[in-house]
Amino acid sequence: MSLFGDGLDAAVQKAFTRPAPKSAPAQMRYLVRQLGGTRAVARLLRISQRTVERYVKGQIKKPRPDLAARLEREVRKRWQPQIRAKERAATTGGIVIDTRARLGYTAPIGSTDEDRVRHLAVALPPQHAARLFDAQQAGAGDRRLQEIVADALKEVYFQDGGRRAGSLEEVRFTDIEHLEFDL
Numbered sequence: 001m002s003l004f005g006d007g008l009d010a011a012v013q014k015a016f017t018r019p020a021p022k023s024a025p026a027q028m029r030y031l032v033r034q035l036g037g038t039r040a041v042a043r044l045l046r047i048s049q050r051t052v053e054r055y056v057k058g059q060i061k062k063p064r065p066d067l068a069a070r071l072e073r074e075v076r077k078r079w080q081p082q083i084r085a086k087e088r089a090a091t092t093g094g095i096v097i098d099t100r101a102r103l104g105y106t107a108p109i110g111s112t113d114e115d116r117v118r119h120l121a122v123a124l125p126p127q128h129a130a131r132l133f134d135a136q137q138a139g140a141g142d143r144r145l146q147e148i149v150a151d152a153l154k155e156v157y158f159q160d161g162g163r164r165a166g167s168l169e170e171v172r173f174t175d176i177e178h179l180e181f182d183l
Contacts, residue, residue, distance in 0.1 A: 003179055004145035008136055011095065011181035013076075020079045024063045027075045028055035034078050045070050095129040096182040097122055097149060102175035105158060115172060120157060128152035146173055 021027045031041045038056065042049040047067065054060045063071060097120070104115030124132075131148050140148075154171040155161065 002142045002145075003176060004142045004149065005136055007179050007181045008132060008145070009076075011183050014183070020075050024061060024068065024071060025055050025058045027071050028052060030075055031071075031078070032056055044074060092126060093129075093183065094126045095124050095132065097124060097153075098178070098180045098182070099176065100178040101173055103153070104172045104174075105154070105170060115174070117175070117177070119178075120153070122153060122157050124152045124156055128156070149173060 021030050028041065031044070032038055032052065035041050035044065038049050038052040042052045045052070045067065051060070055063075100117065100119040102115045103118045103120075128148070128151075131152075132145060135144055135148055150171045150173040153173065158164075158171060
């Protein structure tokens with residue numbers, strides 16, 4: 001399970017304007033349109049091209065559980081409102097992170113840098129949302145997404161956009177008890 005990746009996906013799911021296709025034939029037709037043909041869909045889902053054609057024609061309606069899960073995942077990944085929601089968050093409104101986690105930081109000697117559990121609800125500006133979604137799109141793992149969120153919290157929460165804690169070097173974001181994103 002990917003805590004950060006799944007959290008971003010859930011935030012985007014809430015922003016959908018209309019639901020994704022539900023039935024297997026409708027999902028298959030959608031993927032064929034998106035990928036430009038039955039051969040590409042067959043390769044993606046690891047099934048035969050003929051099987052894809054049967055779903056498209058409605059000759060097969062109920063996929064086996066493993067295929068149903070792959071089909072659902074691939075459709076959800078490509079569903080158009082998701083792309084619009086990501087673009088909107090990245091360019092206009094940003095993204096809100098609500099978390100309860102252990103946060104600490106590296107700072108010069110003489111400052112208190114002890115880790116402690118904090119509950120934060122922080123609106124991250126569009127450039128941070130864009131970095132998160134770009135990294136997720138590029139296949140970044142949870143660790144990399146966590147680093148991006150920590151950098152964003154450092155800049156937005158701890159340094160308040162450059163108004164304080166200018167000598168802060170690194171924020172540590174660990175022991176996550178709760179994490180939720182919202183657009």
